[in-house]
Amino acid sequence: MTAQAPGRFLVTGGAGYVGSVVTAHLLEAGHRVTVLDDLSTGFREGVPDGAEFVEGRVQDAGRVLDGSYGAVLHFAAFSQVGESVANPDKYWRNNVGGTVELLAAMREAGVRKLVFSSTAATYGEPATVPITEDAPTAPTNPYGASKLAVDHMITGECAAHGLAAVSLRYFNVAGAYGSYGERHAPESHLIPLILQVALGEREAVSVFGDDYPTPDGTCVRDYIHVADLAEAHLLALDGATEAEHLICNLGNGNGFSVREVVDTVRKVTGHPIPEIVAPRRGGDPAVLVASAERARTVLGWKPARADLAGIVADAWAFAQGRR
Numbered sequence: 001m002t003a004q005a006p007g008r009f010l011v012t013g014g015a016g017y018v019g020s021v022v023t024a025h026l027l028e029a030g031h032r033v034t035v036l037d038d039l040s041t042g043f044r045e046g047v048p049d050g051a052e053f054v055e056g057r058v059q060d061a062g063r064v065l066d067g068s069y070g071a072v073l074h075f076a077a078f079s080q081v082g083e084s085v086a087n088p089d090k091y092w093r094n095n096v097g098g099t100v101e102l103l104a105a106m107r108e109a110g111v112r113k114l115v116f117s118s119t120a121a122t123y124g125e126p127a128t129v130p131i132t133e134d135a136p137t138a139p140t141n142p143y144g145a146s147k148l149a150v151d152h153m154i155t156g157e158c159a160a161h162g163l164a165a166v167s168l169r170y171f172n173v174a175g176a177y178g179s180y181g182e183r184h185a186p187e188s189h190l191i192p193l194i195l196q197v198a199l200g201e202r203e204a205v206s207v208f209g210d211d212y213p214t215p216d217g218t219c220v221r222d223y224i225h226v227a228d229l230a231e232a233h234l235l236a237l238d239g240a241t242e243a244e245h246l247i248c249n250l251g252n253g254n255g256f257s258v259r260e261v262v263d264t265v266r267k268v269t270g271h272p273i274p275e276i277v278a279p280r281r282g283g284d285p286a287v288l289v290a291s292a293e294r295a296r297t298v299l300g301w302k303p304a305r306a307d308l309a310g311i312v313a314d315a316w317a318f319a320q321g322r323r
Contacts, residue, residue: 008032008068009237010111012058012102013075014051015042018117018173018226020180022073024048025230036064037076046180058098062105071113071237072106074099077147080188081121084143095146096153103157114154115236118167120249120288122148129255130222130291133169133247155245164240166299168232170250171290175225175311181318182226190221190261191312195319198271205273207258209280218258220287222251225305225314235299248299251290252306261308268312 009026013019014035019042026033033051036058047053054064058076065072077095078084084091106114121144122137139145157163174191176182182192196202210217232250239246256264266273295301305311 006030007070010034010036010064010069010072012036015039015046016075017182019075020046021177021226022230022233023051024180025234034064036061059101061102065105065109065111067110069111072111073115073233075117081141081143084141088142091142091146096149099150107161112163113240114163114165115233116154116167118151118169119147120169120171122169125285129287130253130289132291133249133294158243158245162243164242166236166240166246168248168250170224170229171222171288173226173229174223175314176318177227191315194262194265194273195316197273198269204276206276206278208278210277212286214257214286216257216259219284220255220257222255222289223311224251225311228303228305232301235301239299248295249290249292250295251292252303253292255287255289256308264308264312268309268316
């Protein structure tokens with residue numbers, strides 16, 4: 001999967017959903033990994049065995065990094081859109097301010113490679129789909145704006161100080177990788193919310209709007225398996241080039257509507273999933289689908305788990321295993 005020689009890496013936010021799966025993949029590839037996480041949204045038991053764990057904020061990276069580290073993979077960010085609207089200061093301080101200090105710590109330690117967990121929220125409501133990396137960036141909330149600010153910051157760091165960096169902008173991450181899966185409190189992502197209904201933890205799933213200009217009237221989104229996502233991060237370590245900032249979208253390139261996702265969960269779990277049609281949420285585009293052509297061409301990445309039923313089945317196995 002990757003030609004990256006065994007090395008030592010820092011994973012900020014490695015106790016969270018995506019960070020834990022990436023950490024597991026790094027360990028399986030023979031790397032040494034230190035996870036830095038304050039456990040504000042992550043879980044100590046989510047840190048894979050074999051990784052060194054340091055409890056702390058991303059601002060504490062300076063007490064961890066030294067010349068033995070080959071790269072940083074940066075996932076330590078708050079990511080709830082609604083919360084970012086209600087409490088933007090929290091997002092600017094952590095997502096932007098924390099990254100300022102991380103980049104400074106990397107310069108001080110001589111660590112010159114970064115893979116950044118960016119987001120499709122940087123694009124806002126796209127004028128055309130599938131979304132390419134040259135689409136206008138117009139985030140509609142402080143979360144997306146904070147991630148875009150970090151991308152701009154990284155571009156400047158590459159030009160001024162020779163950093164080799166890759167930002168990966170991804171869409172709806174789902175599924176699980178063995179014992180590493182999605183668990184947020186509160187939960188806001190569609191597939192785990194529907195699975196809560198199947199588990200009897202929630203009475204019904206809310207469908208926010210059924211009058212969009214889509215085949216069944218519900219929003220269409222691009223879902224990517226978390227293991228495919230993790231493999232892209234390892235390839236990004238190979239693809240990072242000195243003094244360059246590469247930005248790649250990650251997605252399947254196929255969209256699934258909310259109703260298609262609900263129907264797939266019904267088939268995979270064998271449980272009826274009652275629906276409640278609710279009003280549209282402000283700022284929800286009808287269709288969000290990525291073009292991942294640049295990641296395929298430049299990084300050699302291709303999603304191997306694009307089947308929605310397989311994504312749901314992995315998430316379902318993880319959800320059942322946690323009971």
